[in-house]
Amino acid sequence: xxxxxxxxxxxxxxxxxxxxxxxxxxxxxxxxxxxxxxxxxxxxxxxxxxxxxxxxxxxxxxxxxxxxxxxxxxxxxxxxxxxxxxxxxxxxxxxxxxxxxxxxxxxxxxxxxxxxxxxxxxxxxxxxxxxxxxxxxxxxxxxxxxxxxxxxxxxxxxxxxxxxxxxxxxxxxxxxxxxxxxxxxxxxxxxxxxxxxxxxxxxxxxxxxxxxxxxxxxxxxxxxxxxxxxxxxxxxxxxxxxxxxxxxxxxxxxxxxxxxxxxxxxxxxxxxxxxxxxxxxxxxxxxxxxxxxxxxxxxxxxxxxxxxxxxxxxxxxxxxxxxxxxxxxxxxxxxxxxxxxxxxxxxxxxxxxxxxxxxxxxxxxxxxxxxxxxxxxxxxxxxxxxxxxxxxxxxxxxxxxxxxxxxxxxxxxxxxxxxxxxxxxxxxxxxxxxxxxxxxxxxxxxxxxxxxxxxxxxxxxxxxxxxxxxxxxxxxxxxxxxxxxxxxxxxxxxxxxxxxxxxxxxxxxxxxxxxxxxxxxxxxxxxxxxxxxxxxxxxxxxxxxxxxxxxxxxxxxxxxxxxxxxxxxxxxxxxxxxxxxxxxxxxxxxxxxxxxxxxxxxxxxxxxxxxxxxxxxxxxxxxxxxxxxxxxxxxxxxxxxxxxxxxxxxxxxxxxxxxxxxxxxxxxxxxxxxxxxxxxxxxxxxxxxxxxxxxxxxxxxxxxxxxxxxxxxxxxxxxxxxxxxxxxxxx
Amino acid sequence: xxxxxxxxxxxxxxxxxxxxxxxxxxxxxxxxxxxxxxxxxxxxxxxxxxxxxxxxxxxxxxxxxxxxxxxxxxxxxxxxxxxxxxxxxxxxxxxxxxxxxxxxxxxxxxxxxxxxxxxxxxxxxxxxxxxxxxxxxxxxxxxxxxxxxxxx
Numbered sequence: 094x095x096x097x098x099x100x101x102x103x104x105x106x107x108x109x110x111x112x113x114x115x116x117x118x119x120x121x122x123x124x125x126x127x128x129x130x131x132x133x134x135x136x137x138x139x140x141x142x143x144x145x146x147x148x149x150x151x152x153x154x155x156x157x158x159x160x161x162x163x164x165x166x167x168x169x170x171x172x173x174x175x176x177x178x179x180x181x182x183x184x185x186x187x188x189x190x191x192x193x194x195x196x197x198x199x200x201x202x203x204x205x206x207x208x209x210x211x212x213x214x215x216x217x218x219x220x221x222x223x224x225x226x227x228x229x230x231x232x233x234x235x236x237x238x239x240x241x242x243x244x245x246x247x248x249x250x251x252x253x254x255x256x257x258x259x260x261x262x263x264x265x266x267x268x269x270x271x272x273x274x275x276x277x278x279x280x281x282x283x284x285x286x287x288x289x290x291x292x293x294x295x296x297x298x299x300x301x302x303x304x305x306x307x308x309x310x311x312x313x314x315x316x317x318x319x320x321x322x323x324x325x326x327x328x329x330x331x332x333x334x335x336x337x338x339x340x341x342x343x344x345x346x347x348x349x350x351x352x353x354x355x356x357x358x359x360x361x362x363x364x365x366x367x368x369x370x371x372x373x374x375x376x377x378x379x380x381x382x383x384x385x386x387x388x389x390x391x392x393x394x395x396x397x398x399x400x401x402x403x404x405x406x407x408x409x410x411x412x413x414x415x416x417x418x419x420x421x422x423x424x425x426x427x428x429x430x431x432x433x434x435x436x437x438x439x440x441x442x443x444x445x446x447x448x449x450x451x452x453x454x455x456x457x458x459x460x461x462x463x464x465x466x467x468x469x470x471x472x473x474x475x476x477x478x479x480x481x482x483x484x485x486x487x488x489x490x491x492x493x494x495x496x497x498x499x500x501x502x503x504x505x506x507x508x509x510x511x512x513x514x515x516x517x518x519x520x521x522x523x524x525x526x527x528x529x530x531x532x533x534x535x536x537x538x539x540x541x542x543x544x545x546x547x548x549x550x551x552x553x554x555x556x557x558x559x560x561x562x563x564x565x566x567x568x569x570x571x572x573x574x575x576x577x578x579x580x581x582x583x584x585x586x587x588x589x590x591x592x593x594x595x596x597x598x599x600x601x602x603x604x605x606x607x608x609x610x611x612x613x614x615x616x617x618x619x620x621x622x623x624x625x626x627x628x629x630x631x632x633x634x635x636x637x638x639x640x641x642x643x644x645x646x647x648x649x650x651x652x653x654x655x656x657x658x659x660x661x662x663x664x665x666x667x668x669x670x671x672x673x674x675x676x677x678x679x680x681x682x683x684x685x686x687x688x689x690x691x692x693x694x695x696x697x698x699x700x701x702x703x704x705x706x707x708x709x710x711x712x713x714x715x716x717x718x719x720x721x722x723x724x725x726x727x728x729x730x731x732x733x734x735x736x737x738x739x740x741x742x743x744x745x746x747x748x749x750x751x752x753x754x755x756x757x758x759x760x761x762x763x764x765x766x767x768x769x770x771x772x773x774x775x776x777x778x779x780x781x782x783x784x785x786x787x788x789x790x791x792x793x794x795x796x797x798x799x800x801x802x803x804x805x806x807x808x809x810x811x812x813x814x815x816x817x818x819x820x821x822x823x824x
Numbered sequence: 825x826x827x828x829x830x831x832x833x834x835x836x837x838x839x840x841x842x843x844x845x846x847x848x849x850x851x852x853x854x855x856x857x858x859x860x861x862x863x864x865x866x867x868x869x870x871x872x873x874x875x876x877x878x879x880x881x882x883x884x885x886x887x888x889x890x891x892x893x894x895x896x897x898x899x900x901x902x903x904x905x906x907x908x909x910x911x912x913x914x915x916x917x918x919x920x921x922x923x924x925x926x927x928x929x930x931x932x933x934x935x936x937x938x939x940x941x942x943x944x945x946x947x948x949x950x951x952x953x954x955x956x957x958x959x960x961x962x963x964x965x966x967x968x969x970x971x972x973x974x975x976x
Contacts, residue, residue, distance in 0.1 A: 166922030166959050298915045301923035302930060303906040304859015304899030311858040319853075344825075344842070379853045380862075381845045453863050453871060453924040453958045502861075502924030503958050534864045724918050728964065732921055735960025758868035758956065767949035769962035 095280040097220055107224055107274050115152040116266040117228065121221035148177060148225055154249060154263030156181065157189045164192065164297070165474065165504035166732075167788040168725035171296045173214055175721055179288040180222030180281060183249040183262065190296045192498060215783055223278040225269075229262050232269040283719060283781050292724030297500065307500040309471035312459045312529055318347060319383050320520045320530045323373040323390060324540060327751030328599045329398035332371050336391045340375060345382030347526075349375050349390060352519040354512065360485050364478035367512040368541040368601040374520045376528060384533070398599045400751035403446065403546070406571065409596055410548040413569045414442060418592035423578035425649045426588035428554075431563035435554035439627050443551070443616035445814040446745040447571070448544035448605060449755075451763065454502020455537040460517035461527035466493045467518055468527075472501035472508055479511035483518045505736075506604035510542050538761060539753040543746055544605030545571040547612040551620040554588070559628040561639075563588035568613070570595065572602045575609040581659065581687065582621070584652035585639040600748055606736065607789035610688040611796075615741060615814070618684035618797025623810070632683050632801070633667050636660075654687045658716050661778055662694035665714035669776050670696040679709070682801025686794035689786025691717040692778075695734070695794050697770075699802040706806045706823060708738060708799065711773045713791060718782035726787055727775045733791030734773055739764025741796040742816050762815075828888050832857070833901025843889035848872045850888050851898060859899035859927045863956070870955030873928040874898050880935035882954075899927035902934060910934045913972035921959035929955045933969045942973055 099107055108120040147159040158174040174190045226246060233251045234241040237258055245252045252259045283289075300307055325331055337349035355361070355370035373392055377383040432438060458471035467489055473479050476496040484491045501508055517530040532540070547570040554563035564586050568576035574593035583589060605611060625635035640663070642648075643656035663685045666672075672681070678700055685694040696712040711734050720726045743762040747754045755761035796814070803823070804810045811819045829838040832855055839845075839854055846865075851857045851874070860883055863871030867882040874883045875897040902908050910933045920926050929952065936943070936951040943951070948969050949962075957965065 166920075168921070292918075294915060294918050295920055297923065298918065298920060299906055301920045301926050302899075302911040302914045304857070304927045306858045308858075308861075308924060310862065313853075313856060313858070379849065381842065381849045381853070385842075451958060453869065453922065453956065454861070455863075501922060503922040505958070531862075534866075534869075728918060728921060728961065731963055732960035735962055736958075739960065757866055758864050759866060763956050763958065764960070764962075765956065766952040766962045766965065767946075769949075769960070771945070771963075773963050 096277050097216070097223070097280050098277045099220060099224055099274060107221065109228065109270055109272070109274055111267060111270040112149050112151060116263065117150045117225065117270040119148045119221060119225045119228075121148065121217060148181070148221055150225065150229070150262050150266040150269075152263050152266060154261045155187055155189060156183050156249070156262070157191060159191050165501040165508065167729060168295055168722065171293055172722040172725055173218055174296075175288050175293055176215065176218040177222040179286055180219045181226050182246045185288050185293060187249060192500070219280050220278065223280050224274060227275050227278045228269040228272040229265055231272045231275070232265045233260060236265065236268065289719065289721050290723065293722050294724065308454055308502050309459065309499040310454055310457045310502070310529075310531055312470060312499070314459070314461075314527050317459070317527045317529055318376050318378060318524065319380050320374055320376045320517070320528045321383050321387050321533065322516060322530065322536060323375070323387060323392060324369040324536060325394055326539075327394075327400055328368050328541065328601070328748070329396060329400045329751045330394040331397050332373065333393045333395040335373055335393075337373075339389045340386040343382065343386045343389065345378040346386045347376045347378070348524055349373065349386070350523060352516065352523065354486060354515045354519055356486070362478050362482060364475045364510055365482055365512065365515075366510045366542055366601055366603050368599065372516065374516075374523070376520060376524050380531065401598060401600060402749055403747040406546055406596060406598065406748070407444070410546070410569045413594040413596065414548055414550045414567055416594070418567070418594060422576070422591040422593050423583060423649070424590050425583075426563070428563045428565055428588040428590040431588035432552065432554045432565065434556070435562060436557040437555040437627060438552060439555070439624055440550065440552045441620050441623060441812060442548065443619065443812050444548045445546065445612045446747060447546045447600065447602070448740055448744055449538045449746050449761065450503075450505045450507035450542070450605060451538060451761065452501070452503030452505060452507055455532040455534055456507070456513040457529065457531040458514040458517035459527070459529045460514070460521040462487060462518055462522040466495070468495050469514055469518060470497035470499060471514060471517070472499050473511045473514050474501070474504055474508040475511055479514045482511065482515050486515055487518060487522060505606040506608070507542060510603055534758070535756040538746070539756050541601035542603035543600065544611060545573065545575075545602040547575045549576060549613065549616050551616065553620070553624045555624070555628055559630075561586055561624065561628065563590075565590045567592045568594070571598045571600065572596075575613040577609060577613070577653070579651045579653040581643070581654055582617070582639060584643040584647040584649055584656070586642075587648055589648065606733075607688055607793050610686065610789070610793040611737075611740070614684070614686040614688070614793030615796025615800060618686065618794060619800040619810070619812075622682070622797075622801045622804070633663060633672055636663055636685060658692045658778070659685060659687055662692045662714040662716050665776055665778060666694035666696050666712050669714065669774065670712035672696060680802050680805035682798045682803070682805060684794040684797035684801065686790070686797070688793060689789050691715065691785045691787060691790040693790045693794050695798040697795070697798040697802040699806040701806055706803055708770045708802075709772075711770045711795070711798075713773065714776045714778065715787070715791065716778035716780065717787045717790065718780065718784045720777050721784060723777070726777070729787050730775045730791040731773045733789065734795045735764060735769045737792040737795035738770070738799055739768070741799055741814050742768070745815050745818075826889065828892050830888070830891050830893060831895040833897060839888065841888060844887045847874070847883040847886040847888055847891055847896070851883060851896075857898050857900050861924055861927060863925070863928075868956075869925070869928075870932060871925050871928040873931040873955070875931060875935055878935065878938070880932050899931060902931065908934060909972040910937065910969065913968040916971065917964050917968040919961050919964045919968050921961055925955060925957045929957065929965055933965075933972070937969065937973055943969070945970065
């Protein structure tokens, strides 16, 4: 058992009270670190200590857990309450999970991003469950007049074996509310877990399959109007003037006007990323009426910046790949000399285009702004940032602004940027009515905030014994390079050089599932394969040699990975896939990657089907520490794999004269059912380490594994995504 | 404007609307049945699929005038208690991630199984190609349909 403190400097992370209608309510801060360092305390805002999640045990024994974390499909609405229920020791079937709203006074740090929800919440969720259990035990011990040490619990029932007494949590919950919060509590030994590590179904599963209103776009309120926006057709353009005479006369249309969501450059936050702060808003009674009116609005645009082209980006980035950076990001040994002395140099360049997030649910938000308050509701990953932006725009203090969160029809990073919430607020204020703003697919896809277009050049030097002596990586991307200098292969090679360039652009970019990794993993793992081939080594054996080097005699000090865990997933996937087996007609590719503190190793089997390569099976080994909910975890990993295959193979967003050339799914290709692997098998490393990220890590490496398997299947390497553009190779 | 009558989930309804209004927006805005989703508006993604006289169709691209007097089934009306074999299989296989595309997937799958009660995996994949799932749950979707085909 682990003893854990529930207080820091006499400030409790927990608050208890009697529930309305009887029972115990325990409030807790799901992100509170239980052992903050003095430095962390100095940086910690007061709100850090505030309650932002609730655990209620009713007199009827029903346990309700309010989960403050927004659900974008990573299943945290199921897995986070599982952690609380585990330490509380209750029957999972008696647990009800509710989504908490965003209230600036109560909830802080509600953010679903970076795959870190479980990892950050782990300790505090356990503490909350353990504390409530301890308080119930103390109340029971006092009622029965027995020592607390003689009490045990199981599935929500307290037992005193000696006197053969038992009672349900509900029977003692009201009394427990009077107990002072203990200063420290015991956590279970992970080997005693009964709920964590067992597969539990999505708590909203039934609501989803019966079409219940769960999403932002499902909001309908009394007197609510529907709004749509018109944004400039090209990056580098803004509204000059507008004629909406015809639209305003159409049935059901209330008004057409322009809004400016960025009246001043002051106080802009990263979450305000938006290429088009000036917009036309069309407001009316129903979606169809607004859609039709929108098409009749005549807007003239003025060009305020360069109208860029994907081909120009390509040319500029290619040129940058031939230039040294002013200062290398990392330099170990003497890479220049090593390349001069090399017996063999392998040089390859990789590229990938812009990608749109394309959540299935387009951007939308509800807002009702009146003189004295603003009520917002919808799918956003960063409510605390949106609240501040709305406050600045409306000139309204944040305590007058409430933001309720809905289930999100996909996120992938897009809903970190809440411009649509801000737009809904501006429109509601101007029309003086409750409004739901919805984007059409075209508005959504051509709006920007894209995964940046990237290029990277890898060089490797081998000596006459085929030993790797140097690696040189030079990366460039729109608004930033994808290369993370301290990740693998840093530490594995004596001479190592990383250089980064940035291409500025007026096309807006943002975080997209596994930022930077979503490109660099594929390039790196395809390159490592070619180096292994040049060195005459098996691709897995070659990678393992590199990890051995990083472990036994690492180069440099800031290597941002654990070589043992890295090698661990590779060995596991090697074993599970039967790597050594040679099945005729099956072409295999491998990759391994680390991001979001988790390690993933993958093997992909490609078969040729009528001269076209088809991805048959994927084997995936994951080290993300303790797996809270294997059912949901496997689903996340499978999804990341399909997502990664799809975007590497098929998807691209290109720009011509400032315009996105793909505006809907007729031109923008997403992976479809029959293109997904026939089967995916997922294996987890069982090491008892605290949980790490899972929403993102399976996506990046699959792009490399697929590239490697395709090379085997077709005899030709492709270096530029999307791979399907190489029709000659891929059929 | 025109008054158009149709049967939605067994109930007779009439709407006084522009006859070009897509069925999708009639269902969502006017019948307040929001289980049917908007995803693309051009019949490319399948989130809006409903049954029209038992046939799976993309409601974003069907003007209400063309379904006059026809019988529409939405996800809300697929079964009384959410216990259609496909719905049960969806829960059993824990298919959903974000959940947005699922009603379209389920409606497509339900109509498909009616026509082809014992499909191969390849037939399932091909039948489901009109339904995008951005979370990438395709493998589970196929497994759920396969197991539902065994039940029904």
